[in-house]
Amino acid sequence: xxGVIQSPRHEVTxxxxxxxxxxxxxxxxxxxxxxxxxxxxxLELLIYFNNNVxxxxxxxPEDRFSAKMPNAxxxxxKIQPSEPRDSAVYFCASSPEGGGPLNEQFxxxxxxxxxx
Amino acid sequence: xxxxxxxxQYQHVQEGEDxxxxxxxxxxxxxxxxxxxxxxxxxxxxxxxxKSGEVKKQKRLTFQFGEAKKNSSLHxxxxxxxxxxxxxxxxxxxGNNRKLIWGLGTSLAVNP
Numbered sequence: 001x002x003g004v005i006q007s008p009r010h011e012v013t014x015x016x017x018x019x020x021x022x023x024x025x026x027x028x029x030x031x032x033x034x035x036x037x038x039x040x041x042x043l044e045l046l047i048y049f050n051n052n053v054x055x056x057x058x059x060x061p062e063d064r065f066s067a068k069m070p071n072a073x074x075x076x077x078k079i080q081p082s083e084p085r086d087s088a089v090y091f092c093a094s095s096p097e098g099g100g101p102l103n104e105q106f107x108x109x110x111x112x113x114x115x116x
Numbered sequence: 117x118x119x120x121x122x123x124x125q126y127q128h129v130q131e132g133e134d135x136x137x138x139x140x141x142x143x144x145x146x147x148x149x150x151x152x153x154x155x156x157x158x159x160x161x162x163x164x165x166x167k168s169g170e171v172k173k174q175k176r177l178t179f180q181f182g183e184a185k186k187n188s189s190l191h192x193x194x195x196x197x198x199x200x201x202x203x204x205x206x207x208x209x210x211g212n213n214r215k216l217i218w219g220l221g222t223s224l225a226v227n228p
Contacts, residue, residue, distance in 0.1 A: 031214055042204075043204065043206075043218040044218075045215060045217075048214065054199045056212075056215055091159070093159075102164055103164075103214055104161040105159075107148075108158065109158055110158050
């Protein structure tokens, strides 16, 4: 299995530009999570989907952030307009439905975003 | 709100020394997960503990879940340079088993 795939791996953009991060979850996984990681705040859950439906977006910081999952194999996280404080590593993770308490999350390699 | 705290934030050890990181939750957890993130890498699942007082071992790593299910620890015996990284604990938010709240992690450095 290829694991969770994220693109781009690195993104440098200027303040005010639109940024789109992409994620392909592990095939067959029903849950998809978007996280942001910074030194100051650690790992923060932004939003998660179940069967392509957004379940909890309470971690999305502002209206500038939006996420979609048009099908089971693709999700995007968009920031428009981007600001320097959005600079962080953004991780996508997926998790299978499972039948018990185990809910291991499989993380992608992340996208390192720098907003100048 | 619900919080998960980890101590210490950083730990430097000599290769061969033991290492322990502690995780404390402000609320009772139904389970707790541990992940490891190598420098420049992504979090990788290590283990999940579910039962009160549970102890699990993975080679040199020993994981414990407290009796009250509010704290947990990870102990590494005889550290090696391959143990370098940041160790995170994470627990479910409220009754939602899918939404995790994460500690800030303990970064481990091992001097050869």
